[in-house]
Amino acid sequence: MATTDENRPARPAGRPRSAKAEKAIIEATLDLISESSGISDLSIEAVAARAGVGKTTIYRRWSNKEDLVVDALAVLKAPLPPVSGRSVREDLITYLEVMRREAGDARSRCVMNIVMNEGDRHSRMVERIRQATVRPRQEALEALLRRGVETGELRADLDLPIAMAMVVGTVMWYAKSAGFGEAGADAGSLPETLAERLADHLLSGLTPR
Amino acid sequence: MATTDENRPARPAGRPRSAKAEKAIIEATLDLISESSGISDLSIEAVAARAGVGKTTIYRRWSNKEDLVVDALAVLKAPLPPVSGRSVREDLITYLEVMRREAGDARSRCVMNIVMNEGDRHSRMVERIRQATVRPRQEALEALLRRGVETGELRADLDLPIAMAMVVGTVMWYAKSAGFGEAGADAGSLPETLAERLADHLLSGLTPR
DNA sequence: ATAATACGAAACGGGGCCGTTGCGTATCGG
DNA sequence: CCGATACGCAACGGCCCCGTTTCGTATTAT
Incomplete structure (x- = not known):
């Protein structure tokens, strides 16, 4: 019997990625997108700066701007409320x-x-x-x-x-x-x-x- | 009695600006704006290329991108048609x-x-x-x-x-x-x-x- | 302790566009 | 013809951003 991690995905040894950094990146992306017009205006460097994060940390998670934007916008998908159906x-x-x-x-x-x-x-x-x-x-x-x-x-x-x-x-x-x-x-x-x-x-x- | 130009604005000697070039610049600007999203994407170099014109020719007429865009969009101002007023x-x-x-x-x-x-x-x-x-x-x-x-x-x-x-x-x-x-x-x-x-x-x- | 991974910061070469300048040519008035 | 201006073209230094790499440090499992 090993540790409590017995048959879990087995965390890949080493410092884990910071959830806080990820959150900050997404937030910064959303802010900058809504301030900017068009995603061409959005720059990874600006996101990194606003999020207080190194560019490395962004590129480690998303391989390009498009993926980042999609993931960021996915956060906004508030589900539709159910309707009563009365009228x-x-x-x-x-x-x-x-x-x-x-x-x-x-x-x-x-x-x-x-x-x-x-x-x-x-x-x-x-x-x-x-x-x-x-x-x-x-x-x-x-x-x-x-x-x-x-x-x-x-x-x-x-x-x-x-x-x-x-x-x-x-x-x-x-x-x-x-x-x-x-x-x-x-x-x-x-x-x-x-x-x-x-x-x-x-x-x-x-x-x- | 002098020439026929007597009291006209007296054209300032030298080769006059090409109306054709101006037209081409405006057209190119409109095309590129409508293809692009946002005026940040619009580049003077692209306008010059599309219009078959040197950048010099653009900067000689408009001091910045904003002025060019305003002048270009002004072309589209089709006036509203009069209404009959019947109903x-x-x-x-x-x-x-x-x-x-x-x-x-x-x-x-x-x-x-x-x-x-x-x-x-x-x-x-x-x-x-x-x-x-x-x-x-x-x-x-x-x-x-x-x-x-x-x-x-x-x-x-x-x-x-x-x-x-x-x-x-x-x-x-x-x-x-x-x-x-x-x-x-x-x-x-x-x-x-x-x-x-x-x-x-x-x-x-x-x-x- | 050690190996592995993530972190922020900084620097890199490359590319696009900026606004300007110089060049040779074309087109106007006088 | 001559001076003046406009033309297209190419090149410039500068800025911003790209995506990558290197660095020293921090955090984790073993």
Whole structure:
């Protein structure tokens, strides 16, 4: 009978990698990505400096910038909350509320920026991010809208792509516009009641009922 | 009586600057900006190469990258078409049609990308672009919506910021989503009837009437 | 203690782009 | 023709970042 490590992976003798350093690197990467525009602007040296870490420590863990970015963004993948299913309106508000909250966070916002703007330059990476982050949300919203059409809560001739664009686009654009006023200022979070008011306008439309 | 140049600005003797070169530089700049993400990626050397021009020729006209970008983007400022004023629906479709067409053009799209993503890094330049390009459209749309509320064509309790976000955000997001399917492929232009269908969903909402 | 590994710091050669300068040529006015 | 200016081209020194290597030190298992 050996030590307590009997049949565990057998740590490979030597100083173990610092979990703290890894955390600091990921954090620094997220900060710098959200401050920068585009991942081309992101430099490993800047990450190392911000994280208080040697470049060696980064290259020991990730072989290139792309891998680092993917791992860093993976941290942000907050799972979608479950929906009650009681009504389309209620579930829509739930999703809108998630988007409202995320739109107020620079780190979450940069995921969309990357997916939207860097599809050409880093198609493999963006595709990975899309599959992990965007796709599930897209499908959840689509399912909600389809259900609404079936139950009659939504109009029978609903144009699904348009409806999806209305929901997501409106939130995103509202968040962007809110940041326009004060240049650079982050505009922080959006009004508490935004999700509900958005749902109201989206469902009822702009004309009087 | 002197020459025919009597009281004209008196051309400053010497070879005049080539209008063709200037045109080529602007074109190359627009191309490269729309291919690149962020103006940090844009390099003067690349512009010169693409335009078939010496760097000297660029620096002789613009003292820095920012000035060049502003001048280049100014070319895209297609003026807004006049609206008939017959109905809010009709005018809304007119504006949506403009946006649809522009959303299919990479060069026009990059203006919005820049305004949205680079506000922090190049606030002075972005503000100039916003004033020249975004602001007038914003005001035109706002005027249209206000008029609609007054005439009763739009709901009296319309939330203006939300309504604006709905109109613009939906088009933008739809265009983006359309480009998602095929990675890198430009998705070209959007369906002919899009503007009308968008107007219908925006005005009537997602629920049955 | 010793071997193995990780750490931060510093330096390396290489590449890209900066903004400038010099060169030979082309195109204008006088 | 002559002076002036613009042109394309190539080269410059400088900066930043790349990805790698070397160094001295720290932390672990044996």
